Amino acid sequence: MTHPNPDRLWLYHHDALEADERAAVEAHLAEGCDACAGTLGRLRDGAGTLALGAPAALPPEPVRARILGRVGLANPLPPAVSSGAAAPRRVTRGPGGWQRVAVAAGLVGIGVLLGWGANRALAPDTRPRPAEASGLAAATTSLAEARAALEAQVARLEAAAGAWQTEPADGLARLAQQRDAALQSTAVAERLARTNADLSAALRSAQDRLRRREEVAVRLTRERDTLSRALTDANEAMALLESPGVEWVVLSPEGASGPGAARFFWAWERGNCMVDAGNLPRIPAEQSFVLWITYESGGPTLVGTFVPEHDGTVRLLAPLPEGEGEVRAVHITVEADPRPTQPGGQTLLAGELF
Amino acid sequence: MARIALRQEAALALLYDRHRAAVYGICARVLGPGPDAEDILEDVFIEVWQRPERYDASRSAPLSYLAVMARSRAIDRIRAKGRRADAHERHRALEPPAEDKDAFDTAVAHEKRQRAWAAMDTLQPNEREVIEFFYWRGLTHAEIAAETGLPLGTVKTRIRRGLLRLREHLMPTPLDPPT
Numbered sequence: 001m002t003h004p005n006p007d008r009l010w011l012y013h014h015d016a017l018e019a020d021e022r023a024a025v026e027a028h029l030a031e032g033c034d035a036c037a038g039t040l041g042r043l044r045d046g047a048g049t050l051a052l053g054a055p056a057a058l059p060p061e062p063v064r065a066r067i068l069g070r071v072g073l074a075n076p077l078p079p080a081v082s083s084g085a086a087a088p089r090r091v092t093r094g095p096g097g098w099q100r101v102a103v104a105a106g107l108v109g110i111g112v113l114l115g116w117g118a119n120r121a122l123a124p125d126t127r128p129r130p131a132e133a134s135g136l137a138a139a140t141t142s143l144a145e146a147r148a149a150l151e152a153q154v155a156r157l158e159a160a161a162g163a164w165q166t167e168p169a170d171g172l173a174r175l176a177q178q179r180d181a182a183l184q185s186t187a188v189a190e191r192l193a194r195t196n197a198d199l200s201a202a203l204r205s206a207q208d209r210l211r212r213r214e215e216v217a218v219r220l221t222r223e224r225d226t227l228s229r230a231l232t233d234a235n236e237a238m239a240l241l242e243s244p245g246v247e248w249v250v251l252s253p254e255g256a257s258g259p260g261a262a263r264f265f266w267a268w269e270r271g272n273c274m275v276d277a278g279n280l281p282r283i284p285a286e287q288s289f290v291l292w293i294t295y296e297s298g299g300p301t302l303v304g305t306f307v308p309e310h311d312g313t314v315r316l317l318a319p320l321p322e323g324e325g326e327v328r329a330v331h332i333t334v335e336a337d338p339r340p341t342q343p344g345g346q347t348l349l350a351g352e353l354f
Numbered sequence: 355m356a357r358i359a360l361r362q363e364a365a366l367a368l369l370y371d372r373h374r375a376a377v378y379g380i381c382a383r384v385l386g387p388g389p390d391a392e393d394i395l396e397d398v399f400i401e402v403w404q405r406p407e408r409y410d411a412s413r414s415a416p417l418s419y420l421a422v423m424a425r426s427r428a429i430d431r432i433r434a435k436g437r438r439a440d441a442h443e444r445h446r447a448l449e450p451p452a453e454d455k456d457a458f459d460t461a462v463a464h465e466k467r468q469r470a471w472a473a474m475d476t477l478q479p480n481e482r483e484v485i486e487f488f489y490w491r492g493l494t495h496a497e498i499a500a501e502t503g504l505p506l507g508t509v510k511t512r513i514r515r516g517l518l519r520l521r522e523h524l525m526p527t528p529l530d531p532p533t
Contacts, residue, residue, distance in 0.1 A: 010521045016488070016513050041413030048418025050489070051425040052463055053470030054383030056375040063378075064370055071363050071403045114451075143364065160531040257428050 004028060009040050013047055236317050240274055243267040249330055251277070251349035259311070262349050264291075264330045266320055273303065273320045275332070276351070280312040283334055290335045291316065292343055296325025300343055305335075327354055356415050359406040371491035373417055377424045383490055384428035390435070394427045417462055429492035445487050473523040481516035496501050 004025050008153070011017050012025045029036060148283035163339070218329055240246060251262040288307065292300035301321045308314040329352040335345040357365035377398055381391035398420060400407070409419050477485060487498045495513065500507045 007518055007521070011514060011517055014489070014517055016517055018510075041410050043525070044422050045414035045418040046521060048414060048421035050473065050520055052376055053378050053467040053474060054380040054490075056379040056463060056467070057382045057387060058375050059378040059392055059395055064374070065398055067370060067399045068363060068367055071366055071401055080531075094531050146507045165456035167382050171443050176368075226405070258453065 002028075003033065005035050007037055009036065009272060010043050010046075013040060013043055057260070080088065096228065134244070135313050143218075211320055212353060233315065233317050236272070237276075237315065238271055240265055240267055240317070242270060245269050248328070249351040249353055251275075251330060251351040253349055254347050256278070258348070260332075260349050262332060262351075264351060266327065268320070269318050272317060274315065274317045274331075275306075276305075276315050277308070277332070278311075279314045280308040280314065280348070282312075287334055287336055288338055289314070289348070290333050290340060290343070290345075292331045292333065293321055293323070294329040295323035296328055297323055299323065300329070300331060305338070326353070355402075355409050355411060356405065358403060366399065369402070369416065370399055372460055373420055373463065376460065376467075379468055380424040381419055381428050383494065384425065385432055390431055391428070394424060394431055397427055398424050415462070417460075417466065421466075432492050439461060444448070469524060473520045475517050476519055476523050481512050481519065484512045485516040510520050 008017070008025060009019070014021060015022075017025065062181075092302060165312070211309055246265055246267045248265045253260055259281040260277060260279050262275055264273065264275050266273035273293070280289065288305045290305050291303040293303050294300040301323055303321055304316060304318040306314050306316045329350065331343065331347050332349040333343045333345045333347050335343070337344065355365075356388070357368070358369065374395065375383045378395045380389060381394040382388075385391045385394065401423065402420070415420075474482065474485075483502065484498055484504075487501060488495075491503060495506060495509050498504070498513075499509045502509070504512075
């Protein structure tokens with residue numbers, strides 16, 4: 001047995017086949033093919049959908065009474081909607097078929113309930129007949145009440161469907177706003193993080209520069225103090241040398257070929273003295289040079305100890321020790337005792353006045 | 355529909371109240387609003403009452419069953435009365451569907467109507483033209499050829515192609531032929 005395919009059955013259903021094609025399909029169905037009859041029945045569902053492409057229109061009210069009168073209800077049930085203008089159920093056209101499905105599901109349930117109610121009100125053994133007007137009236141009242149309750153349920157379902165339609169949209173809008181705000185906050189946070197990193201780097205750089213400047217300042221301060229002391233000494237030396245009563249003596253090595261040379265200046269009216277030496281030899285760190293002065297009244301008396309510069313030079317200003325009479329001799333010795341009271345070491349340079 | 359088969363008039367009243375707008379809309383689409391469309395509407399529901407065994411719940415929904423029957427009866431009526439001449443004007447009067455026409459409709463009918471419009475939108479303009487004549491005005495292939503001036507073969511081809519395209523969109527689930 002050769003079965004026509006569903007396309008052919010679809011065209012057959014819509015009377016769009018050629019005569020011979022139509023005859024073949026009809027002959028096949030006449031053979032009692034339940035499968036093709038079933039397919040044709042299912043195609044009817046799609047054909048019904050196509051027919052529903054016609055816009056809905058409300059028929060005149062008497063049509064309902066005529067139909068129900070013909071089937072035995074001499075006093076027909078009141079219509080579900082009493083008139084076209086009486087608050088019809090509004091099903092607007094637009095996207096969102098799921099809302100329709102939700103409402104449809106509700107309506108199917110309502111239909112079952114109403115059918116149940118109708119069955120109870122109009123059970124076979126109590127089914128109203130024209131002669132039973134009072135029973136029919138009671139059933140009519142009961143159904144009218146049931147219908148009113150169900151219409152209220154329909155209204156609630158539609159309200160719920162409307163809420164489901166709007167609430168997610170509102171929620172999405174809120175979420176979108178929160179997302180935008182979060183993105184903006186994230187962007188601001190990223191900018192702040194970058195700014196913070198830049199500022200931290202700048203701060204570290206500034207701290208480094210400040211530390212270097214402080215080090216330079218300390219060094220300069222030390223240099224300034226050194227120079228200040230040197231200036232003071234130089235001024236003192238100049239004052240001493242320019243003093244009217246300044247006297248001096250040349251200190252020479254003890255041996256003819258010994259190292260070093262020095263001059264010793266003093267002024268009684270200023271009360272100080274100065275030794276200016278050069279070419280002094282290097283001595284061990286634990287030893288020191290010591291300047292002694294000898295007056296007519298006795299001596300030698302300690303003037304001071306000193307450490308030459310690296311080039312072997314030294315300029316030492318010191319108070320003139322107390323003593324009686326003229327200066328007779330000046331010596332520079334090398335001492336192991338850092339604070340000697342009498343010369344004990346080697347005499348390096350010496351100058352005597354006769 | 356099962357309670358109608360049990361001869362419960364209230365079930366028929368409920369069926370009518372739920373689907374009268376959709377069914378009458380089909381009748382009015384073919385015949386135009388008026389007594390003829392009302393007669394077909396009445397005939398459809400009377401036939402449901404008188405021949406309930408014809409409905410097979412496993413194959414189609416009640417609304418689809420009513421819609422197919424209504425269109426078929428309306429086409430029969432318009433052919434019987436030979437009123438094709440003014441069908442075009444009725445067609446124009448009903449297109450496009452006004453938004454408030456849906457006010458009395460059910461959600462199920464509305465859903466199906468959306469699908470039907472979406473399917474019609476998939477047709478090529480030349481296919482749509484002949485489908486309108488064929489499906490809603492009930493014209494034969496030859497009458498459409500005469501109306502449009504197209505060759506008969508072209509009319510047949512466009513109708514077949516248009517109907518199959520509509521089926522493809524209305525019933526995307528394959529209906530495998532029996533083996």
